[in-house]
Amino acid sequence: MLKKLKSLLSVFGASGYRYSFVLFLFDKVNGVEDAFPDEGAVFLFARRAFDFLRMRFVYEPIYCGATKNLSQLSVGKLSNHVPALVGANCIGVIYEADAHERSRVLADIVRRNFKA
DSSP: OEEEEEEEEEEEOTTSOEEEEEEEEESSGGGGTTOSOSOOEEEEEEEEEEETTTTEEEEEEEEEEEESOGGGOOHHHHHHHOGGGGGOOEEEEEEOOOHHHHHHHHHHHHHHHSOO
8 A cells, every 4th residue: 555745855856857756655565556546657665764864864775667557566476676665764756757858867867866
């Protein structure tokens, strides 16, 4: 089951642009399947934890992807390629209908936040 959080998750791309994801918290990673509308989006799985030194939540990005239909997001298929998804407990979403724009945003975020 998904719970929409009031806060947004900001992530910078290699271009320096700041992307704001709508955040959803979930109990288990398979709980996100069939939970979203039939829309194109860039999505970011992350691990959310509380930092007691800073007294705030911190987010560790695990996997970023794009899809033309978020309602068909299959975490089971993704976890075969990204075993770290088991540790994810939140997902950020940027709804974007345009396929070219989704690809551009995804590439920008991946270049800065994920090692090849």
